[in-house]
Amino acid sequence: MRSKLFVPGVRPELFAKALAGDADALSFDLEDSVPVEAKDMARGAVVQCLRSEAARVSGKILIVRSNALDSAHGEADLLSLAGTGVDMVNLPKVERVDEVLAAVALLERAESMQGVGQPIRLLLTIETPCGLRRAAQLASAHPRVAGLQLGLADLFEPLGIDRRDPANLHAALFELRVAAGMAGVFACDGAFADLRDDAAFRVEALMARRLGYIGKSCIHPRQVPLANDVFRASADEIARARRIVEAADRAAAEGRAAFVVDGQMIDPPFVKRAQAMLASVRETDGGSNKPLS
Known part of the structure; x- marks a missing residue:
């Protein structure tokens, strides 16, 4: 919204x-x-x-x-x-x-x-x-x-x-x-x-x-x-969010909760924010913001 x-x-x-x-x-x-x-x-x-x-x-x-x-x-x-x-x-x-x-x-x-x-x-x-x-x-x-x-x-x-x-x-x-x-x-x-x-x-x-x-x-x-x-969200922000989510999936498969993306230590709060950004982008691209209601 x-x-x-x-x-x-x-x-x-x-x-x-x-x-x-x-x-x-x-x-x-x-x-x-x-x-x-x-x-x-x-x-x-x-x-x-x-x-x-x-x-x-x-x-x-x-x-x-x-x-x-x-x-x-x-x-x-x-x-x-x-x-x-x-x-x-x-x-x-x-x-x-x-x-x-x-x-x-x-x-x-x-x-x-x-x-x-x-x-x-x-x-x-x-x-x-x-x-x-x-x-x-x-x-x-x-x-x-x-x-x-x-x-x-x-x-x-x-x-x-x-x-x-x-x-x-x-x-x-x-x-x-x-x-x-x-x-x-x-x-x-x-x-x-x-x-x-x-x-x-x-x-x-x-x-x-x-x-x-x-x-x-x-x-x-x-x-x-x-x-x-x-x-x-800018193209750079979206790309970084995708890198974080993809790295989180790999880390989870290896049994790790923290990992490094672009030189920064990433843990669950950063992953949650990246996931929320990507979800928001999908809603906007799909032409519907109804999930907020």
Whole structure:
């Protein structure tokens, strides 16, 4: 999931173009981009799109960013999604384990009523100081949690933290990535609002990739190729990963757990990373990122 494009639920005229575009994942938004008076309309439009043949054959990871559960619309959002083919629900501003469990209970209820066997997973957006401090606990709250997403605007702006300072950016990205690692889930970078500054978007994306994030959120289609490029494994990286995996197979046959590749001592953590990279490349080349869901 190198790129995750937000698609406003209130703009159904954009759905077909997004489904045919280059983003690995689409996040249909029912929250911030939808005015209160249009919430019901947007929900209906998104559900109709998710049930369409175009969505089914798109090969994309399909996500819906719901309204918060303590809002007037969060419960209706979750109850509407069972049986639509959606892969994940993106819960905004999560701070407490009971919020995660309440979302799980709603999804279980809806899936039971619809007779759905494939459970909808959860992507938790961490965008408050409290949420960041509890991120590992939140990510471990239930097996349905697939990943954590960082919301830097909501996290930094109220606190007066300068997002353009690399030290500040690194601190937040690192903390969330470690929390995701503790829970065994993926970490996805958040959106970057300045559509004119491709260089700054790339700086954030590169830092996230070096910290082990799987991709970056995009708020406009023009950002999608930037994210895809940054999070695409290079030919040299793929070749090295193959050398490591092949050497690991030979070493295992000889009863060795450690060996040398390109002058570097390699043991199981390096092998696991190489295997994960090759698996990700196969998924992208095959046109489907569905294993994340």
